[in-house]
Amino acid sequence: MTIEKSLTVALFSVALLLAGCGGEKAATDDKVFTYGTMAYGVAMENTGLDPHKSYSGWSCIRYGVGETLFKFNDKMELVPWLAESYEQIDEFTVKIKINDNAHFSNGKQVTGESVKKCLDDLVARHDRAPFDLKVYSVTADGQYVTVRSTEKMPALLNALSDPYGCIVDIDEGENNGIVIGTGPYKAVKVTDTEIELVKNDNYWGKTKPKMNKIVVKSITDGDTLTMALQKGEIDAAQGLPYASIALFKDNADYKISQVETSRVYQMAFNFKNEDLKDIRVRKAISMAIDKENFAKNLLNGNGTAAIGPFPANLPFGGDKVKDMPFDIEGAKKLLAEAGYTDSNGDGYVDKNGKNLTLRYLTYTSRMELPLLAEYAEAALKNIGVKLDVNATDNYKAFLKKGEYDIFAKAIVTAPTGDPEYYFNGHILGGAPDNAGFYDSEVIMELLSKLHNTYGADNRANLGIKLSQRVLDDAALFYASHLRMSLVMKKGVEGFAAHPSDYYEITANLDKK
């Protein structure tokens, strides 16, 4: 090669290298907010913004496009949003007054009629809403809308505040995932991996939106998300791996907003397993796992040890209930009482010549779950119980075939600030998500009582009784609650994690 040629090649390479380094600055414009999130995508069933489709309502409300009639404050108590007030006519009927100022982003006023149309469409098209709401009829009169249910619905307003309850303009319909909502931002482009929003100039709320443009990017790889934030390609990130959060802590260039959520990491014991039918075995397992240690050292403070299904910031959660203490010796004693001893000295307890081996099913898309699996495996080895861990994202196939003795999963237990949802869907005998086939008459009685009880305090009391019953039966083991983190550049303001897990972008969002 001649010198000229070598020089040309070298220069070309340098140029290429420089080209590769640049080109990342465009996103840092003044009033453009770029948000990287792990929580948006096809796997989460929340792509698009149409609230009447699967979990897309979560995206609609998260990214500031939709608003519900009522919303939850930081204590998960209901406060008016699009609604101004309500009146409980009788046990089946509630009359809601819509705020006169409320407008859709296309300038149309939100009336009783538009809310009726939206609720009718919700019940007609959504998969979960009809079962939660049990709507008999919706009638509109001026700014009033009256909802009548087929049975007593003490938690109707909570259910209406689920993200699927976002009020959108049904006349405009849905167009490529875009809907017309009432929120501070409106969508201009929606794909399965990205949402582009612009300011809603007609926003009705007192606080006006401050960003000109928001780009929500689905980044489902933890390292990519971390590096995108470090490089400044995004202004804020949701769902960073715990290991990465440490990089942004004590770093003056970033801020972290954390909050306890009602997402719990739980293990359901399969009551079809002969060994697990014995409450002493279930109790022993519950006593062998040190939740405090798990939350403190393995979750690195990004979670809190759970007692029951609900976190401490809910009136029926935290230490209102009592769980089994962490006690290895006590656990061993219980196992011995139940007839499990290590008769052949292999380190595992056995009964009738068979080791106590349990199949532990879980999945990996929530990073705490594989951690919990390995931790539990080592912890249970201490009491001679062998866990066969199967951490697969194909877990539904194993669930269907019943090939598990313990199923560990993550679940939001009180998405609408009320206890009934969780027990109805996960604990009641025969419930669709009752993976352990736990079936208790006491639960059934308490739950039917809860179903007919009005008043938040009375409902909370029943919620506590239900949780305590589950713990007394050692039907499930609750490991920890998620402490959700939003990490952002220091200039980002008005962007805070909320215990509901679904209010993210609001009119307060600003960038200095």
Add this chain to the structure above:
Amino acid sequence: MRKLLPYLVSAGVIIFIAVFAPFLTPFDPYLQDTENVLEPPNFSHLLGTDIYGRDLFSRIIMGAQITVLSSLSVVISVSVIGVIVGAFAGFIGGKTDGFIMRVGDIFLAFPQMVFAIAMSAVLGGGLFNAALSIIVIAWPKYARIARSLTIAVSKSEYVAAAKISGGTDFNILKRHILPNIIEPIIVTAALDIGAVIMGLAGLSFLGLGAKPPAAEWGQMMNVGRNYLQIAPHIILAPGVAIFITVAVFNSLADKLRDVLDVR
């Protein structure tokens, strides 16, 4: 032969560690010590600890057993199967030969990773299935070499002499053909050890091989990936272990080729 010695010794040391791993680990490689997670290398934990506070040095030693021994068994199985099939095909010839070699071509057409992923989808993951998928893909390479060498050798005069003296096919294959084709096979196998270690570790890295908490190097790298920025020793330790092992076996194979003068 003298040139070979240092390489033979290095490979021997690695195999010794692999075989006697359980007796060489200073700590229980599976013992969680959550009070001491993510410790950087220090005097008590030479390579530091991982997210569960497990001693990385012990896990690397234990990993040698899992990674190196399973790779060696894969290479041995593959070469034995390949040689038997290839020598048989080459010796018999005709339609049987054509059929066997076409079957081999079909397996060669699959990219290894894609095949392993498909296999894990059908049979489930796990180190054994990962090893199996490598064996299924790799045998035709040996069969081809063995077959062409067998064809060449079977035309030689001493084989003809053996046939005339009334030797059975099996005896001729065993006593006259196999010993004469074995050298290139050994070199190919030695060269393959490194590739198989990488292949198995790669599959484990993708979550298709060894399952947690197994102390398998690829699996350990997969876990360490998330801690690259705050605790790089977690991914570096198994990474360096794989690098050293593959380098040792590859240079051994290289020297072996020189010494045996295989072209």
